[in-house]
Amino acid sequence: MKPTALVAGNWKMNGLASSQAELEALGNYLRDGDTADCGVLICPPFTLVASFAANAPEGVAIGAQDCHTNKSGAHTGDISAEMLRDAGAAFIIVGHSERRADHGEDSALVCAKAEAVLAEGLTAIVCVGETEAERDAGKTLDIVLGQVAASVPAESTPENTVVAYEPVWAIGTGRTPTVEDVAEVHTAIRGALVERFGEAGNGFRILYGGSVKPSNASELMAADNVNGALVGGASLKAADFNGIIDAYRK
């Protein structure tokens, strides 16, 4: 069965207390607009998770952008999945390429973080994606499938894990792969999930991320095995994010 899509916003290092107004505006769009056939998620920075979760409008789940592998302890500056669950997060993104690049996170660490998310009963959004050099070298599928194999925990199910394919070169650049290229990678990820998890592999949501905006969302979301979007820049303004959610309105 085709999974229910998810449109997720990753606010990255953006957002102040005043950003609550965008969350409220998003809630108004969802309430006043046609029903969208997808889940909606906002992942603000850590500082806003608790207040957003406490004030989330109907139909908007709140998540976080990273977590530590441990529950608690002497890890200055880190946040655990347990703390994020306690703050009201339902999802946690792990393995975003910005963390892989900026913090040297490899797939083994990403997998351990995802396991920590699952242990709290939350849903992990596991990010994978090739760099431009890797794509140019014809290594896209090798890299992406390697990351999927090493980053997605053995305990993953369609309910507790989402995979997000984000070509690194498409993030924040305004460039996107062709719909055919997106479909090729997503279909390969689907095949790998089915090979590993059997029929359940068909139930995992596979999100596309990288320069998704209202003007390209419909065609990208229609690609084979695309079950939603992970949106950066265009998730910061409710009007833009709502324009992406439109891809799931009849």
Ligand SMILES: O=C[C@H](O)COP(=O)(O)O
């Ligand atoms: O997590 C979101 C992605 O990195 C995409 O970011 P972007 O929509 O700004 O390209």
